[in-house]
Amino acid sequence: MSDKPAAAQHAVQVQIEIDPATAQGVFVNMAMVNHTDTEFTLDLVYVQPQAPKATVRARAITTPKHMKRLLHA
Numbered sequence: 277m278s279d280k281p282a283a284a285q286h287a288v289q290v291q292i293e294i295d296p297a298t299a300q301g302v303f304v305n306m307a308m309v310n311h312t313d314t315e316f317t318l319d320l321v322y323v324q325p326q327a328p329k330a331t332v333r334a335r336a337i338t339t340p341k342h343m344k345r346l347l348h349a
Contacts, residue, residue, distance in 0.1 A: 302333045316343040 304320040311317065317337050323330040338346075 304333055306330065311340070311343075313340075315339060318343075 302320075302322070304322050306321040306323050308319040308321060309316060310319075315337055316339070317335065319332045320334040320336075321330045322333050
């Protein structure tokens with residue numbers, strides 16, 4: 277629940293678009309998180325078995341508040 281009074285809450289509809297390539301998704305088997313006081317960086321990585329090199333397939337940079345919401349989800 278929100279700490280805001282009911283009268284202060286506004287329903288906002290956001291239309292989200294996703295291009296076909298992104299909608300396909302990518303396989304990842306590792307995640308790395310780095311942070312500063314003001315932002316979190318989440319790298320989604322694919323590590324091949326027996327390979328000395330990994331590939332970052334996606335990176336998300338977000339605020340501490342949104343990272344906390346992701347953690348709770």
